[in-house]
Amino acid sequence: MREKILSIQNLNISFETTAGMVNAVRGVNLSVYRGETVALVGESGSGKSVSAKAIMGILAKNGTIDSGDITLSYYRQEEKVTRDILSMDKKEIRRHVNGKRIAMVFQDPMTSLNPLIPVGKQVMEGMLWHYHTPKEEAYQKALDLLKLVGITDAEKRMKNYPHQLSGGMRQRVVIAIALSCDPDLLICDEPTTALDVTIQSKILELIQEIQKRKKLSVIYITHDLGVVAKVADYVNVMYAGKIVESGTVNEVFYDPKHPYTWGLLSAMPDLGTEDERLYTIPGSPPNLLHRITGDAFAPRNKYALKIDSRVEPPMFKVSDTHYAATWLLHPKAPKVELPGELKARIDRMMKEGEHYDKTGKQ
C-alpha cells in the first residue's frame, strides 16, 4: 500500500517585480508517496524551484502563494498527523517541518555552507536545535552521518571549514545536514548541476542508497533528463509554471504524449546520436508577466491546433499514472505521429533499458 506523505493541490505562486506581477507557478498538482522518487523537470524559470521553496516555506520575500494546498502527513509519537503547510505561519513551519520532516539539498555546495562554521557543527546544528540532543550524542551522530555520506577521515573533517573541502565533499556534507534530523522527504534542487560529471553520478548513487536504507521520499528538481532516467520513479514535466505531463519514468520516456516532452527528449544528446545537429526546441518560454491564454507551449509547438491558442488543455488521462495536458489527446484531435528521429531514439533507449534489465538480473 502506497502511503501519500505530501500532496500539492492547485498551487499558484506569483512574484511582485518592478515590471509587474509574474505568475511563476500556475496550478501545480503533485503527490509524493513514501519511499518513492519524484522528478520535476523543466527549463529555467518553469517554476520547479519555486514550488520546492514553497514547500519549505523559504520563498523570496516578494513571492506570494495565491492559492492552493500543500498537505504533509507524518507521524508524531506513532500518531498520524496531516497538516496544511500553507496554513502554518513561518515559525510553525520552521519548528515542525523544516529539517525535521522535509530537508533540502541545494544546487551549489560552494555557497550553501556557512563559511565561518566547521562542517561538523553545521551537521550537528539541526539536532541541537530541534531535539536538544546532548552534545556528545549529536557529535557521534554527525560523525556517523559523515561516514554514511562517504566522507573519509570523518573525525578530522568534522573540524574542517567548508573552504577546506572539495565541491563533491561539500555536497556530501550538505546531504549529511539534510539527513541529520531524519526527515521523511528530501528535496534535491539540482543537487549535481554544480559538480563535475564523475562526482555527479556518485552523489546520485549516494542519495539513492540512503533513500533505500532510510525509506526516504525524494523530490528531484532538475533540467537534466539523464538524472531523471537514473533516479526517478515518477516524472513531472513542467512548462511555464504548469505540469504538462506526468507519469512513471517508463511512460514519460518511452511513450511521451506532450509535444514539449518530445522536444525535451529530442534535445537530449545520447550515444546513438550521429553527426547530425542536435535538436533544439524553437523559440523561448513565454514571459509570465503576461496572462497566458490557451496552451503556453502553443507558439513553439509545430503540432499546435487551433484550439491551443484559445483554450488551455486539461490533463488528459493516458493511463492510471500517466497524464498529459495537450489537445492532441482529445478524441477528436488529428492523429499525430511521434517525430521519426525521436522514435528511433526511444527504440534505442528501450533496447538499452532491456539490456540493463537483463544484465541487472544476472
Place this chain on the structure above:
Amino acid sequence: MKKYIGKRLAISLVTLLIVIFVLFLLLQLMPGSPFNDERLSQEQIAVMSEKYGLDQPVTVQFFRYVKNLCKGDFGVSYVISKDTSISVLLENRVPISFGIGGEAVAFGAVIGLILGILAALKHNSWWDTLCTFISVIGVSLPSYVFALALAYFVGFKAQWLPLLYDGKQFFASSVMPMIALSMFTVATVARFTRTSLLEVLDSEYMLLAESKGITGPTLMLRHAMRNALIPIVTVLAPLVVDLMIGSLVIEKIFSIPGIGSLMVTAIQSNDYNVTITLAFIYSVMYIVLMLIVDIVYGIIDPRIRLAGKTD
C-alpha cells in the same frame, strides 16, 4: 593563530620603524627652522642649534631621537612652550581627545550598526529609506555643519547642554562634539552594514540554515551577522583613528583643548619634536588598529586564520 599574530606583529614593528624614519626625513626637508625669528642673530641661532643638537648630521640626530624614543622620551618643545617636555605638553590633551574620540567611535558604531541592520531586515520599507537618507546626509555634510547646528539649537537655543568644553563636566560637554564627530561614522557603518547584511541574507547558506529550521536570534547572530561583520570591521578601523585623533574644526567650535589644534600650531611654528610626536602617535594608533583588525579577521574568518595551512 599564534603564528598568524606573530607575523602581523613583526610586520607592524617594521612599518613603525619606517614611519619614524620617513617622518624624520620629511621634517628635515621642511623649509625653515624652529628659530625663524628675525630678531635672532646668527650667533644666537648657532648657540640654540648647538643646545638642541640641531647642528649635528641628520643621521646622528635620527639615532639619538630613536634612542630617546625607546626610553619614552619624546624630547622638548622648541617653540610652543619652550623647553617643556612633550610628554607634559600632551598629558592633558591626549586624554581629552581620546575620550571624546572613544565616545564617538562607540556611538557611531552602535548607531550605525542598528540603522544598517534595521535597513537590511526591513529592506525596501520606509525604515530602509530613512536609513539611506541618514547615510547620505552623514556622508555628504561635513562634521562642522553638524557641530554648528547642534551648538546653535541644543546648546544656545534650548540650553540643554553646555556650549563649550568644560573639564569639570566632561561627559555633558562632550556629547555635542561626540555626535558631530561621529555622524560620518554612523553613516558609513550604516551603509556598509546594510549592503553587507543584505548580501548575506540573500546567500544560499542562509537559505540552508532556514531550511534546517533555525530561526530568531540564532539565525541572525550565528549565521548572518558574523558573516556580515567582515566588511564592516574593515571600514570601521581607519574611522576609529580619525575620530581618536580629533578634529581641529570641532575642537575650535567647542573650544576643546585637544591634540588636533596642537598639531596645526606645531606645524605652523616648525616645532619639530611636537610635530613628529603627534605624527608618531597617529601612526602608532593606525598600526595598532590595523593589527587589531587583522587579529579580529582571524577570529571571525577561518579562511584567513587557516590560510597557507595545508590539510
